[in-house]
Amino acid sequence: MRRRTGLATAGAAALVWGEWLNWRWSRALVGSGVGASEAVVVLGYRNPQSTANFVNRWRVRAGIRSVAADGARGTRVIFSGGPTSNGAAEAQLMADYAKSVLEYDGTVLLEDRSATTWENITNVIPLLEGVDRIKIVSQPAHALKARAYLRRQRPDLAARVVRADDYRPGEWMVGKPLLALYGLWTLRGLTAEERKVSL
Template sequence: MRRRAGLVMAGVVALAWGEWLNRRWSRTLVGNGWGASGAGPGTGTEAVVVLGFRNPQPTANVINRWRVRAGMRSITAGDGARETRLIFSGGAIGSGAAEARLMADYAKSELGYDGTVLLEDRSATTWENIENVIPLIEDVDRIKIVSQPAHALKARAYLRRQRPDLAQRLVNAADYRSGEWMLVKPLLALYGLWTLRGLDADERRGSL
């Protein structure tokens, strides 16, 4: 009985730790929502950049489908935003279709999205994701990067390294929700710690 109680407690702690760490990552290296032109939160122009996950099959896989949904729920609601562009970023694996194209097809055909969609279909790494979308986001007031929280944080850090002026426009995306993916969040947290090992301490802390 005591051993079972200990295992239950360890499981609860692991779940809480995974939830907390993913939440913290989702709020790191983002601003307060005021755009480059002085547009307040909910107004002005925005770019929602959805990063692709390796996808050798001919349709969007479960990870990319989730990222598309997270990107769509990250779009500012209401009439305040003059323009939102949904940008899918990711190249092809082998001779298959580009991740960006598969995600766009899913957004349009399965989810019925009819807003502005742009594709960046050449990148093979997170660094290239950011490098290649920069021309598509230079003129917007706010930038949201969508992926699993650790991956999105890594991408925001890369934007800060490549274009610190644009990093000042980063705001929260809706790629973290309490309780979502809860059972696997401890594994995502462990993997995230490994993927973020190359970031500087101030990048992990989140001072823009």
């Protein structure tokens, strides 16, 4: 009985820890944002099949729900991701899913050359010029890494970054401890300043 209680306590603690870390990451390197126009950047994930995989489908949904509720003037959704093993670009697969399944009919732009997160940011920069607010969508740790890369490459654009709707309490809850562990590993190159929560 004690062992079961101990396992249940450890499991609950892992869930809370994973939730808390993902919450923190979703609030790091973001501002409050002003202005009417926005860009929502959705980062792709390895996609060897000919349609968007589970992770990319979730990222597209999070990207679409990140579009300002007031339908911000000039909102553009940018799908970023290069060719996969089947030849199609992740960006195109995500855009196809957004249009055909989610019936998104807003402005969509594609960045279809990137193979890494650094390249995602480098290649979307020209598409971010002139917008007032920038949202970067992925799992919280990956989105934070991308925001840090934008800050390193273009601090002026990074100052326009606001929170995306890619973190929701309880979403991916069972997987969040694993995402948190993986996130700690992938974010090890970030400075303490880049991990600082923006309140």
